[in-house]
Amino acid sequence: MTVQDVRAFNRFYTNVIGALDYSRQLYAPYTLTEARVLYELAHSARTDAADLRAGLSLDSGYLSRILARFERDGLVERAPSVEDPRRRRITLTARGRETAALLGERSDQAVAGLLAGVPADQRERLGEAMRTVREILSGGRTPRPEDVLLREPEAGDLGWIVRRNAALYAAEFGWNADYEGLVARIVADFAEDHDPHLERVWIAELDGRPVGCVMCVRDEAPATARLRLLLVEPDARGLGIGDRLVSAVIGFARGVGYRDLVLWTNDVLTSARRIYQRHGFVLVAEKPHRSFGKDLVGQDWRLDLTGVPG
Structure with a gap:
């Protein structure tokens, strides 16, 4: 050249x-x-x-x-x-x-x-060429937090959320296909019927590929939003992506007028729980249950959005 x-x-x-x-x-x-x-x-x-x-x-x-x-x-x-x-x-x-x-x-x-x-069979080739240019000219440097982009989902991203949740939780915690079914229902409900002013999905992107996600949806309780499906790919951890995704949900929920933000998780998800605690969520209830082929302890967490932002 x-x-x-x-x-x-x-x-x-x-x-x-x-x-x-x-x-x-x-x-x-x-x-x-x-x-x-x-x-x-x-x-x-x-x-x-x-x-x-x-x-x-x-x-x-x-x-x-x-x-x-x-x-x-x-x-x-x-x-x-x-x-x-x-x-x-x-x-x-x-x-x-x-x-x-x-x-x-x-x-x-x-x-x-x-x-x-661009013909459909050439789009993947074009995308790969663009990624190659970026990788070569960046000198193969280690990714930095500022290299991560938070964006709205594009075509195929909702399917990616289902697939990666199922694969990662099976690999890391041994959860069975019941969890994939739960995630698929959550994502399908969002895709089929959501209010874009009150509900939203974020995709974390690094070097042109999705590496994380989170959802904010309406809860059954009045003036309450629910954080769902927080995920960060293993090879993208350590860049603060989980914190940024949770911050995005909190900022959005507070900005559109929700008074409370709640979430349900399990005690084995220690990294996620630490993120929630850093952002001020408080554990309000926990209960043992048998789900996804495992004995787990489910936890309900809550964040009051009416206070002064941290």
Whole structure:
């Protein structure tokens, strides 16, 4: 490969990306850079202004003007960071989350339109080529927490949730197919009938593949949400993905007006229980039961969402 090969590819790819944002309508009324900032705020674990500037390679003055516009538009709120008062923490408002979701939806539709012109039997080849470019140019470095993207599910992701839950719990805890049936029913209920304003699924993605998931659904109790199906792939553990997924559920549930967040788990899931405890969940009940081919102790946990966020 030569320098000219790389430059030729860059020109071609730039033209492809430019075609997606035809006449700058894709992200209107925001620019592509402004849309990138919104996307980062909606998906990144780091929301300090300094981290945004470094992660997006933006001039500090330019980023400050973007954030000032977002603040005027009611998209963000700025406050001193809890960890370091000298830094500014940026958080999306409810309107900001809606705007980021709308821009993301437009972008997804544009990419889907691009892929529509690619024969089905060539799409996997294209995806593998893209992953190869990323892996080679990244130098094979160890993944970092900031490399993980939290996103909404795409076609096939709900099936992945069922498959990976069944496979991982069978491998790690010896659970039988009864658990797969339970997960399949939970996922099917969500897919067939959910309120997108009050219920949501998150997929954690690393290097173009899903490595984690969690769900937030309505509970039978009034003003109560339920956290379900938290999972992190073994080879992606240690990157704080579980904490980010639980934080996403808590932030969403509090933002849409739930007063309580509950979950059911089992005492053998020690890593998950530690995550729940770190986020303020309190154990309210436990009961022995025989499920999934094992003798287990089921646990109910609860988080009061009406207090001051931690």
